Amino acid sequence: MSQTLIDPQLLAQRRAEFLRRLGGAAAVIPAAPLVTHHADVEHAFRQNSDFWYLTGFDEPGAVALFLPHQPDNPFVLFVEPRDPSAEVWNGFRWGVEGAVQRFGADLAHPRSELAERLSGYLDGAEGIAFRVGRHPEVEPLVLQAWGRQLDRAPRSGHAALGLVSPCPLLHDMRLRKAPEELERLREAARISAEAHELARRVVRPGLSERQVQAVIEQHFLEQGARGPAYGSIVAGGDNACVLHYTANNASLKDGDLLLIDAGCSLSDYYNGDITRTFPINGRFTGEQRALYELVLAAQEAAVAAVGPGQTAEGVHATAVGVLVEGLLELGLLCGERDGIIEQGAYRHLYMHRTGHWLGLDVHDVGAYRLGEHPVVLEPGMVLTVEPGLYVSDRLAVPEGQPAIDERWKGIGIRIEDDVAVSEHGHENLTAAALKSVAAMER
Ligand code: GLY
Ligand code: MN
Numbered sequence: 001m002s003q004t005l006i007d008p009q010l011l012a013q014r015r016a017e018f019l020r021r022l023g024g025a026a027a028v029i030p031a032a033p034l035v036t037h038h039a040d041v042e043h044a045f046r047q048n049s050d051f052w053y054l055t056g057f058d059e060p061g062a063v064a065l066f067l068p069h070q071p072d073n074p075f076v077l078f079v080e081p082r083d084p085s086a087e088v089w090n091g092f093r094w095g096v097e098g099a100v101q102r103f104g105a106d107l108a109h110p111r112s113e114l115a116e117r118l119s120g121y122l123d124g125a126e127g128i129a130f131r132v133g134r135h136p137e138v139e140p141l142v143l144q145a146w147g148r149q150l151d152r153a154p155r156s157g158h159a160a161l162g163l164v165s166p167c168p169l170l171h172d173m174r175l176r177k178a179p180e181e182l183e184r185l186r187e188a189a190r191i192s193a194e195a196h197e198l199a200r201r202v203v204r205p206g207l208s209e210r211q212v213q214a215v216i217e218q219h220f221l222e223q224g225a226r227g228p229a230y231g232s233i234v235a236g237g238d239n240a241c242v243l244h245y246t247a248n249n250a251s252l253k254d255g256d257l258l259l260i261d262a263g264c265s266l267s268d269y270y271n272g273d274i275t276r277t278f279p280i281n282g283r284f285t286g287e288q289r290a291l292y293e294l295v296l297a298a299q300e301a302a303v304a305a306v307g308p309g310q311t312a313e314g315v316h317a318t319a320v321g322v323l324v325e326g327l328l329e330l331g332l333l334c335g336e337r338d339g340i341i342e343q344g345a346y347r348h349l350y351m352h353r354t355g356h357w358l359g360l361d362v363h364d365v366g367a368y369r370l371g372e373h374p375v376v377l378e379p380g381m382v383l384t385v386e387p388g389l390y391v392s393d394r395l396a397v398p399e400g401q402p403a404i405d406e407r408w409k410g411i412g413i414r415i416e417d418d419v420a421v422s423e424h425g426h427e428n429l430t431a432a433a434l435k436s437v438a439a440m441e442r
């Protein structure tokens with residue numbers, strides 16, 4: 001079990017803010033369970049990010065209660081108790097005492113007592129904040145406790161009547177990164193960028209994608225990260241046109257490009273997410289260079305569009321605008337710019353969005369739209385900017401658009417940086433991973 005400890009004051013501040021936002025509702029926030037992937041072999045434990053953000057407690061199977069109606073004891077943890085015979089197999093547990101002494105719980109109990117105690121803790125709450133559909137082990141207990149509250153309502157005159165989601169409140173908090181969190185994202189970005197620089201130096205024809213993956217992930221581990229934040233994508237040639245390619249088992253070919261999408265996850269779960277694309281033999285062909293320069297121009301324009309008062313939709317629209325204009329010039333699209341964008345007649349070449357929030361989750365939480373309105377970027381928000389072009393036969397060319405000449409096929413390019421919104425503009429957290437045409441060649 002990891003012993004990573006988060007600043008207790010920072011955690012206490014987050015909890016106080018969450019309790020304030022809950023109003024009269026009591027929140028039930030479960031930890032992640034251990035996940036088995038074959039036979040009885042478990043994946044390395046990965047804490048639930050909501051639970052981690054509020055508790056800094058890195059053990060499976062726990063449950064946190066946040067009880068604004070109980071101001072003297074608003075933070076209650078249910079945890080697996082100390083147990084030498086279990087700890088000899090799976091490692092140290094903080095137990096009930098540790099939950100109070102090291103993690104600031106006002107009260108703590110063994111997890112096995114949740115079923116009998118939950119309804120009592122909800123007495124006096126106006127509602128229950130719990131994310132239905134995500135926590136199969138805890139959900140029946142919450143529904144049962146809610147049922148008991150409803151049974152009691154006619155006699156007591158009040159009960160936790162409504163079940164609501166804690167996500168909008170909590171994810172709005174997680175969307176705005178505190179200075180301490182930005183520091184951690186800078187560290188994840190640093191290690192991830194270094195790994196990309198190392199990988200580019202070793203790449204040559206004949207190496208396997210997996211050998212390049214090994215260089216990247218070795219660096220993550222050497223630097224103290226938990227490992228990759230997501231399945232590293234090391235995709236030579238046409239494999240780069242498969243957006244979620246993770247087989248990484250092909251041999252790198254002279255004349256192809258290599259797309260690497262990889263980032264590390266730190267001990268406290270903050271993530272990097274970087275993509276770079278470069279020629280395996282050190283020299284772009286004419287077609288590769290033309291498309292690379294276009295994606296780079298789109299990416300740089302999109303990064304420049306990140307700033308307070310802007311929107312992620314605006315960032316995406318900027319990238320799409322540059323890509324479509326360039327594709328028209330290259331003859332890979334035909335017609336009129338705005339019409340192509342409106343109809344999405346470029347989507348056989350660029351089929352994903354330009355970015356996502358980044359934080360404790362790689363595809364981090366937080367709304368992109370509130371009703372009709374796109375969320376406006378504010379200092380502390382962090383997003384990826386990752387336009388690309390993927391030329392293959394997989395998607396049909398839309399009616400009215402030109403057939404693609406063979407010389408372009410098998411070229412997949414993405415360039416991805418992690419960008420924090422700052423007071424007056426933005427900070428590119430991953431600028432240390434080079435991306436100019438000159439840097440990609442050797
Ligand atoms: N590596 C996942 C993504 O770029 O969204
Ligand atoms: Mn990525």
Ligand code: MN
Pocket residue numbers: 273356384386416
């Ligand atoms: Mn990404």
